[in-house]
Amino acid sequence: MAKRKSTAQAASAARRDAPSTAAPAAAVAPPTPSAPAGRRDKAELRATAARKRQRQTLLIALAGGAILLLLAVFIVVNLRGRQPVAGEETFASQGNLHIALGSVSPVAYNSMPPTSGPHYENLAAWGNQPQPIRYEHLVHNLEDGGVVVYYQCPDGCPEVITELETVLEPYFAQGRNVVLTVNDPTWTLGGSQPLHQDMGAPIMLTAWRKRLPLQTADAETIRAFVDRYEGIDHHRG
Numbered sequence: 001m002a003k004r005k006s007t008a009q010a011a012s013a014a015r016r017d018a019p020s021t022a023a024p025a026a027a028v029a030p031p032t033p034s035a036p037a038g039r040r041d042k043a044e045l046r047a048t049a050a051r052k053r054q055r056q057t058l059l060i061a062l063a064g065g066a067i068l069l070l071l072a073v074f075i076v077v078n079l080r081g082r083q084p085v086a087g088e089e090t091f092a093s094q095g096n097l098h099i100a101l102g103s104v105s106p107v108a109y110n111s112m113p114p115t116s117g118p119h120y121e122n123l124a125a126w127g128n129q130p131q132p133i134r135y136e137h138l139v140h141n142l143e144d145g146g147v148v149v150y151y152q153c154p155d156g157c158p159e160v161i162t163e164l165e166t167v168l169e170p171y172f173a174q175g176r177n178v179v180l181t182v183n184d185p186t187w188t189l190g191g192s193q194p195l196h197q198d199m200g201a202p203i204m205l206t207a208w209r210k211r212l213p214l215q216t217a218d219a220e221t222i223r224a225f226v227d228r229y230e231g232i233d234h235h236r237g
Contacts, residue, residue: 085225088212091115112197115209127172129181142208145231146177150204163217208234
């Protein structure tokens with residue numbers, strides 16, 4: 001019995017002394033410390049604010065560019081609108097004296113048809129007026145921002161008149177200050193001196209101090225002249 005006990009003890013000791021074949025446990029890496037929550041929140045707020053500033057800067061730049069473009073267009077349009085119409089003539093002002101209805105201007109007009117000077121207190125009717133009208137009436141129309149378009153046709157010119165009516169009809173329909181009428185150097189009243197004079201062209205556009213002779217009813221030129229001068233008041237001379 002003693003011998004068996006001794007053998008068992010020896011085997012137990014041998015097992016204790018033998019090297020262990022079990023794999024060692026894997027080493028666990030220590031946890032990486034993370035940034036405090038408050039610091040992360042501040043960084044995110046700064047990034048958001050930076051993006052917002054970039055968007056605002058871009059919007060301001062775009063708005064500024066749009067404003068500059070509109071300003072440039074406005075300047076170009078206004079400068080173009082102030083340019084003289086090709087072929088127009090400018091005359092010195094002869095004032096805006098009112099004279100008695102039916103009387104003749106006390107001064108010789110410096111252009112024909114006249115573009116300023118003494119005139120009656122009342123206006124001629126706007127629109128298409130196929131009958132001759134006294135210059136002294138029509139000068140007042142010019143003073144009130146009107147444009148008077150004359151045609152002079154000794155042998156008759158129905159085609160020209162139709163063309164002029166077609167060009168000017170939109171202005172008449174809008175109630176604009178435009179008159180279309182005839183210039184007749186043979187027109188008299190009761191055997192008086194002729195009340196019109198030869199204007200030297202078949203068509204004449206007139207505004208205050210402005211005159212533009214035409215040989216044909218050039219629609220583009222007529223519209224440019226009317227758009228340039230119609231509606232400008234000249235009661236100050």
